[in-house]
Amino acid sequence: MPSVSFEHVSKHFGEARVVEEFDLEVADGELLVLVGGSGSGKSTILRMLAGLESVTTGAIRIGDRDVTTLPPRERNVAMVFQDYALYPHMTVRDNLSVGLRLKSAPKAEIERRVSWAAGMLGLEPLFDRKPKQLSGGQRQRVAMGRAMVREPLVFLFDEPLSNLDAGLRAQMRIEIGSLQRRLNTTTVYVTHDQVEAMTLGDRIVVLADGRIQQVGRPVDIYRAPINRFVAGFIGTPPMNFLSGTIDQSQGTTAFIADGVRVQLPGNRAAARPSEPVTLGIRPEDLIVEPGGEGGGPPLPDVLRGRVLLVERLGGSSHIHLDVGPPPHRVVAAVSNDVLPDVGASVTAHVRAERTHLFGADGSALR
Amino acid sequence: MRAEAVEERSGWLLAVPYAGFLLAFAAYPILFALVLVVLQWDLVTAPTFAGLDNVILLSHDARFWQAVANTFVFLAIHVPLQVVTALALALALNRPLAFRGFWRASFFLPVVISGAVVAILWNSLYATDVGLINQLLARVGVAPVPWLTDPRTAMPAIAIMVTWKNVGFYVIIYLAGLQYIPRSCQEAIELEGASDWQRFRYLTLPLLLPQTILVVTLSTINGFQLFIEPYVMTGGGPLRRTYSIVLYLYTNAFSYQKMGYAATIGVALALIIGAVVVLQRRVIGTAEAA
Amino acid sequence: MRSVRRVALYGVLALAAVTFIYPFLWMASSTLKPPSEVGSLSLFPGHITLDNYRKMWERAPFGRALLNSAFVATTITAAVLVLGSMTAYAMARLRFRGRPLLNAATLAVLMVPGQLTLIPLYTVMVKLGWIDTYAALIVPYVFNATAVLMLRQFFLQIPQSLVDSGRMDGMGELRILFTIFWPLAKPALAIVAIFTFMGSWNEVLWPLLVVRDQRLMTLPQLLTVFALGGGAGSIGVSLASAMVLVVPVVVAYAFLQRYFIESMAGAGIKG
Numbered sequence: 001m002p003s004v005s006f007e008h009v010s011k012h013f014g015e016a017r018v019v020e021e022f023d024l025e026v027a028d029g030e031l032l033v034l035v036g037g038s039g040s041g042k043s044t045i046l047r048m049l050a051g052l053e054s055v056t057t058g059a060i061r062i063g064d065r066d067v068t069t070l071p072p073r074e075r076n077v078a079m080v081f082q083d084y085a086l087y088p089h090m091t092v093r094d095n096l097s098v099g100l101r102l103k104s105a106p107k108a109e110i111e112r113r114v115s116w117a118a119g120m121l122g123l124e125p126l127f128d129r130k131p132k133q134l135s136g137g138q139r140q141r142v143a144m145g146r147a148m149v150r151e152p153l154v155f156l157f158d159e160p161l162s163n164l165d166a167g168l169r170a171q172m173r174i175e176i177g178s179l180q181r182r183l184n185t186t187t188v189y190v191t192h193d194q195v196e197a198m199t200l201g202d203r204i205v206v207l208a209d210g211r212i213q214q215v216g217r218p219v220d221i222y223r224a225p226i227n228r229f230v231a232g233f234i235g236t237p238p239m240n241f242l243s244g245t246i247d248q249s250q251g252t253t254a255f256i257a258d259g260v261r262v263q264l265p266g267n268r269a270a271a272r273p274s275e276p277v278t279l280g281i282r283p284e285d286l287i288v289e290p291g292g293e294g295g296g297p298p299l300p301d302v303l304r305g306r307v308l309l310v311e312r313l314g315g316s317s318h319i320h321l322d323v324g325p326p327p328h329r330v331v332a333a334v335s336n337d338v339l340p341d342v343g344a345s346v347t348a349h350v351r352a353e354r355t356h357l358f359g360a361d362g363s364a365l366r
Numbered sequence: 367m368r369a370e371a372v373e374e375r376s377g378w379l380l381a382v383p384y385a386g387f388l389l390a391f392a393a394y395p396i397l398f399a400l401v402l403v404v405l406q407w408d409l410v411t412a413p414t415f416a417g418l419d420n421v422i423l424l425s426h427d428a429r430f431w432q433a434v435a436n437t438f439v440f441l442a443i444h445v446p447l448q449v450v451t452a453l454a455l456a457l458a459l460n461r462p463l464a465f466r467g468f469w470r471a472s473f474f475l476p477v478v479i480s481g482a483v484v485a486i487l488w489n490s491l492y493a494t495d496v497g498l499i500n501q502l503l504a505r506v507g508v509a510p511v512p513w514l515t516d517p518r519t520a521m522p523a524i525a526i527m528v529t530w531k532n533v534g535f536y537v538i539i540y541l542a543g544l545q546y547i548p549r550s551c552q553e554a555i556e557l558e559g560a561s562d563w564q565r566f567r568y569l570t571l572p573l574l575l576p577q578t579i580l581v582v583t584l585s586t587i588n589g590f591q592l593f594i595e596p597y598v599m600t601g602g603g604p605l606r607r608t609y610s611i612v613l614y615l616y617t618n619a620f621s622y623q624k625m626g627y628a629a630t631i632g633v634a635l636a637l638i639i640g641a642v643v644v645l646q647r648r649v650i651g652t653a654e655a656a
Numbered sequence: 657m658r659s660v661r662r663v664a665l666y667g668v669l670a671l672a673a674v675t676f677i678y679p680f681l682w683m684a685s686s687t688l689k690p691p692s693e694v695g696s697l698s699l700f701p702g703h704i705t706l707d708n709y710r711k712m713w714e715r716a717p718f719g720r721a722l723l724n725s726a727f728v729a730t731t732i733t734a735a736v737l738v739l740g741s742m743t744a745y746a747m748a749r750l751r752f753r754g755r756p757l758l759n760a761a762t763l764a765v766l767m768v769p770g771q772l773t774l775i776p777l778y779t780v781m782v783k784l785g786w787i788d789t790y791a792a793l794i795v796p797y798v799f800n801a802t803a804v805l806m807l808r809q810f811f812l813q814i815p816q817s818l819v820d821s822g823r824m825d826g827m828g829e830l831r832i833l834f835t836i837f838w839p840l841a842k843p844a845l846a847i848v849a850i851f852t853f854m855g856s857w858n859e860v861l862w863p864l865l866v867v868r869d870q871r872l873m874t875l876p877q878l879l880t881v882f883a884l885g886g887g888a889g890s891i892g893v894s895l896a897s898a899m900v901l902v903v904p905v906v907v908a909y910a911f912l913q914r915y916f917i918e919s920m921a922g923a924g925i926k927g
Contacts, residue, residue, distance in 0.1 A: 072824045398776040471913045474913070474917050632775050
């Protein structure tokens with residue numbers, strides 16, 4: 001039995017359709033990440049699950065219970081907010097216990113759960129402090145602790161790491177992941193950060209304009225994005241796109257653009273000749289080599305260009321290339337072994353078998 | 367129940383008392399004020415329809431128009447005096463000072479004191495024979511002035527007192543404005559070699575225009591509501607020279623039980639206040655554009 | 657040159673301060689002087705006497721008036737804080753039909769001069785039979801549009817996540833208001849409390865209209881009636897009665913002057 005299911009859920013604010021026909025099941029114990037830009041509807045979906053917003057149409061079930069019209073407190077879910085939403089005038093201990101006290105839970109039970117959560121998160125030394133006296137990471141832990149003591153059926157995370165600096169964010173990401181695996185509680189996690197989505201999620205839901213774009217395991221979405229939006233959204237640096245057409249004149253299927261010819265693997269039955277298409281190449285699927293000046297016929301699976309910029313990241317580097325005409329920028333992610341100089345002419349070999357092809361409507365052609 | 371429905375219901379439950387209050391104690395009295403204009407009513411017998419009698423009476427009522435004239439005399443003294451004193455004290459306070467809090471608190475002290483107390487106190491200060499002010503004047507050889515019993519000095523005396531009572535309030539307004547004059551502007555104009563006066567005239571004063579408009583508007587509205595001071599100090603005399611509009615309104619309602627007429631005065635006062643405030647804003651606005 | 661100007665500046669400030677403070681000191685000292693000394697400029701009475709206070713106390717019910725004023729002002733302040741914050745919470749935090757209308761009405765009410773509604777309100781009090789009751793002194797003041805606006809403005813700054821979190825913790829709206837918003841809104845509540853209390857404590861026109869029974873009079877009203885009716889008989893007695901009204905205010909002001917200034921100046925500008 002799925003732990004959470006959304007059945008054709010839509011949310012309209014007047015004319016604005018914030019969420020359209022959201023249909024999804026979350027498995028028991030799963031960590032599901034909703035990822036999308038602002039206005040994608042991800043937060044609204046979470047708030048509808050929490051009961052903070054109502055659904056316009058559709059139904060939401062938690063376990064075998066229809067919670068569509070229940071108020072938040074009767075849904076047995078707990079939420080960690082972006083700004084933590086700790087009650088500023090209460091101590092850490094009171095912040096942890098307030099939910100249970102409001103439910104008039106027995107004292108011993110409150111005590112047990114608070115010390116259990118505090119133990120797991122290392123909060124005991126902070127018990128008598130007020131939120132103002134805590135660091136960002138500590139506040140984050142208290143917010144998680146407050147959710148844990150309620151022993152909910154589902155955890156909800158609303159961009160919990162976006163107020164932290166980069167180093168702490170990476171650390172808390174790991175903590176949240178391992179905590180979730182230990183507790184094995186169904187979790188719905190909202191973020192705009194695709195790295196967070198990739199590293200944390202058992203499954204990812206990519207959202208745009210209130211609609212599901214793709215659902216799947218992170219690696220599957222990365223390898224086989226269903227459309228151009230997902231392809232560009234997931235992965236850093238983002239996928240490179242080249243516009244061109246299909247050529248089947250030589251008995252095989254190839255992508256052609258000005259000075260570029262990339263042999264496409266398989267027959268790509270969906271692709272029709274002379275249809276405008278977009279070729280997607282991940283930065284790590286470009287192999288940069290020096291040389292390759294001048295015109296001549298396009299070499300298969302090669303982009304020729306000039307180095308615009310080399311970003312050294314330490315372990316690896318990003319090379320920005322101008323592969324025009326028309327002036328067109330692509331990024332290659334390379335190891336640091338041989339780095340070209342800025343302005344140098346280079347060739348970039350495309351790993352043709354790993355390219356992605358998208359039709360005029362943006363959907364992937366396979 | 368759905369989240370929005372809960373909000374809708376709680377919102378209504380929480381707002382309904384206030385909405386009821388506004389209807390009963392704001393909307394209804396405003397409408398009823400307009401109804402009262404066409405009624406004659408002594409609160410004992412049933413009200414009778416009077417048509418435009420109240421309005422016609424008001425237009426010929428020499429006492430009402432004298433009260434209006436008195437109020438304008440009051441404003442002509444009070445408003446400019448209020449602007450000048452408040453601005454001067456605010457400029458003095460807006461410097462690095464020892465005991466800044468003390469100075470500010472002392473200027474503000476009369477603001478927290480009831481107008482009734484201030485009136486009683488100044489009654490004593492203005493007293494012709496034993497009053498503090500005439501005592502001080504005697505020290506420098508000035509003969510006692512019958513401040514509140516001479517028709518020529520009574521209203522100016524009250525205007526000075528009200529200015530004294532309220533100046534601290536307007537000082538705070540000007541101080542708030544002065545804080546927003548960028549330090550860099552002051553330094554720039556100093557580098558240009560401007561004198562203190564030029565700096566005040568071409569930088570401070572124009573930048574304080576919004577505060578000046580506020581001070582003029584508030585002190586005008588406040589001035590139109592003059593009541594307790596003449597009520598306590600002069601009873602409207604001498605020769606009705608300190609009779610204010612509100613005092614006349616109060617007398618009609620309380621002493622003569624003429625509710626329709628009193629309400630008519632109230633409506634007229636509201637219209638006069640509105641007209642004067644709009645006019646002031648126009649004039650100051652044009653001055654600004656020029 | 658610089659130091660001359662500094663001395664001049666402090667001279668002006670000191671003169672101004674004396675102008676504002678000296679009358680009150682003179683008032684305080686005059687109440688302790690026998691009638692023969694009232695005309696003197698000196699702040700130090702030749703003979704200290706409490707006669708003025710005794711006479712004042714004997715001639716009019718000032719103790720009762722003090723209690724009336726305290727009761728009326730306290731009740732109004734409590735009502736404005738509780739009811740006003742409930743309204744402000746709804747107007748800041750709850751989406752309901754009619755909210756924009758209520759907002760507009762609140763702003764409109766602030767534009768109407770009190771004198772317009774004075775007589776109609778008075779007739780309402782007469783019709784309700786509230787003349788010479790506490791209800792007439794209190795009920796028309798239990799809400800305050802300025803207070804509603806100020807609290808609403810403050811509540812708008814509190815993060816929505818605290819409301820959400822409270823709801824998920826199972827709090828009702830009132831509990832969110834009083835256990836989360838109130839502790840956070842202490843400065844705003846203090847400001848509203850001070851200007852409401854002071855407004856009520858110093859109000860005199862409305863009580864003059866709706867109360868004639870001496871036992872129900874508030875201090876400023878009794879003071880006015882006492883001074884005008886000739887009950888005081890002398891300046892000293894009259895000023896002594898004023899002291900009853902002034903002393904509590906000045907004591908409170910001495911301790912909380914920063915809040916007083918912020919509160920009364922702020923309310924005046926918004927109101």
